[in-house]
Amino acid sequence: MCDVADRRLSVRIQQRSPIPLDLDFTCDPGDVLAIFGPSGSGKSTILRSIAGLYRPERATIRADGEMWSDTASKAFAPPHRRAVGMVFQEYALFPHLTALGNVMTALGHRPSAERRSRAEELLRLVHLSDHQDRRPHQLSGGERQRVALARALARAPAVLLLDEPFAAVDRTVRRRLQDEIDELRRTLDIPLLLVTHDFDDVVRLATHLLILDHGRAIASGALADLTSRPDLPWLRDAVGLGSVFEASAVRRDPEHGLLALTFDGGTLLASDRGISAGTKVRVRIAARDVILATSAPDGLSLHNVLPGTVSAVNDDPALDSVVVQIAIEGVRLLAEVTRDAIGRLGIGVGTPLFALIKSVSIEILADFRQI
């Protein structure tokens, strides 16, 4: 078993044209790195470079313990010699082959006797067994996406690349696919890169985030860290600020319509959503939904009053509100308040405060299976 450093993906790309790029990042096995940015920022080019479909002016790409690209030493492994699995935006299935045939195409590295059974196994994994003899034009968008996924996995990839995988799919199907991918990545234990312009994907699937604008990384890091930074104007403008962190559902109270969650900052009471106890979930709390108080209030409707200390304040004169970061034990929450409130409550770094959160404001994003 190779050690983690070997199986890590490390990417360094620099070029001036046709699309300017300047990046340097890594992704460890088991992590999901979401590359987020507007169209034209170069996201797909990055994935294509990692797959070997595109050769940037200067690139050093290391994966699977091998040097896949190194312009300095002129090393370059063509795509068919990289153990890379890629799911394309429009699926790119082979129209003349059945679903089974599509998956079998990627199994060339296996002895021919095993290929069919392995392909069937993979299609079972993505819940598509009963359609395995259909051609792509006979499948729905979500089904095609699953075949594409099975085909990418058939390669036994060292890196999995997803290029806007849910762009062409509707909401309900999208939810299910996101869950399936999340389920998969736990068992796969390889670096997974997800390119998207939809923050919903990021929040639901990513463990790490890289925000891309015109080919440069504006910010990168663990999701929980980035979402609790008060000073990312780009994120604020694009999707709004809100901390994302992991929690566990511990107790359901359907009578009162409540769900108790524990997280690194204590306990939260959220609205009951039918999620059973013992499930790991991902939680997002929008900064606008957090109210700050200097003392614990009485007689209020909300259930969540969390004590903490102000760890950072971001006052951008160009904006009409101020973002406050509060450290609550192991988690940092963001709160967006008026400038006036800052003055009135005397809020500054180190000020002890309470964060007040309504149960209905707690967004529960992913519904993981119990491990």
Add this chain to the structure above:
Amino acid sequence: MLLVATTVVIGAGAGVSAQRPPTVAAAANLNFALAEIANQFKVDRGTSVEVVFGASGTLTRQIQDGAPFELFLAADEEFPNQLAKAGLTRDAGVVYAVGRLVIFAPNGSPLAVDERLNGLARVIKSGKAGRFAIANPDVAPYGKAAESVLRKRGLWDAIRPQLVLGDTIAQAAQFATTGNAIGGLVAYSLVLGPGFAERGKYAVIPESDHRPLRQRMVLLKRAGATATQFYDYLQGETARAILRKHGYGVPQ
């Protein structure tokens, strides 16, 4: 696909093999006469030749470009002489026949045929002249003769806009008979061919009205035994009789 390509090349090669009878190039006026002579040759000698008809000028050009003819029967003497001078022939060859020109008018044409072309002059004068066919003077000796006849009668300039030129004298004869033309100046040997009698009327043009259509033939350098045999046969009595039957004069 490679298999197809190979088969094709082999098949093509087979076409070039020595099994094919020698090819004889002949001026188009010999269309009926030479076909008959070649048939008789087969009956008499047991071997055959393939004949390709065309305009003497065109055939000369092809021979110069390497066409694999073994014997060339021209409609004049100049074209064979050209080839001889270029060293492409065995010798200067012989005159095998003398041709004649006729004026032909298909049934229903307003043109009245006579050897002095008075009928033609009348039609032109009346302003009702339609198309008139001759062979292309540049490549067909019969066309050249037709031109000199028309010039002699003073009709060349008047008829010029109405002329339709055949690639060969045979094509000119076709134009002349199809009814789109009022008539034409064509080879005597052609109008004596099968089916022509019912198609219209003709009058033989006096020999004095044009340079004699002395038709010379030459054996090409590559000529083989059969071609040489045929060359001799053409000078024999059987062939000459056939030529006379088709309206040619034969040299003594």
Add this chain to the structure above:
Amino acid sequence: MDWTALRVSLWLGAGTIAILLPFGIWLGRLLAVHQFRGKVLVEALVTVPLVLPPTVLGFYLLVMFGARSPLGQAFQSLVGQTLPFSFEGLLLASAIANIPFVVQPIQRGFEAIPSDVRDAAACCGLTPWQRFTRIEIPLAWPGILTAAILAFAHTLGEFGVVLMVGGNLPGETRTLSVAIYDRMQAFDDRSAGVMAATLLVIAVATLMLTTTLSRRVGVRRG
């Protein structure tokens, strides 16, 4: 009916396809997949035989390869005959004349393959050759078949260049189309008529084939 002439015509058609299909697949794919400087020029050159009168092609072939040219004389001393007035010469002329009929449909066939399908094939671990044979050819075959049918039919109908470059040599370069002309010149309209009807039937059959083909492809793709 001149069966020898029909044989020559069919061999000419088959031979033209045999030569041009590999070439057409190579060039058609190149033009479909790659961008390069001078691509516009190449595409124009491919189209030239379409707009060029066949007589121009015939002229240049005669001038360049006839017995009066150095190339032709060299060829003659090597092979024993000239290129013009031989079946091989006709094949060469026919191949050149049919380049656009072969390259363009094949190019369209390869262009119709989405580029990400090609990329996906690479990401599936297929080598360039495997990509070509297992993914691209199966998807482009309608274009290839159309090219073959069109070139074959067009070859059958060639006349001007055949006459100029081939002469009218029976069994060698007298194709069916030239035989019709030859028979008419010999005042044998009946034979000419039979052969003309044959060519007409072939032409119609070809059109029907290509139309059915394009419809079948449409259905398959869904």
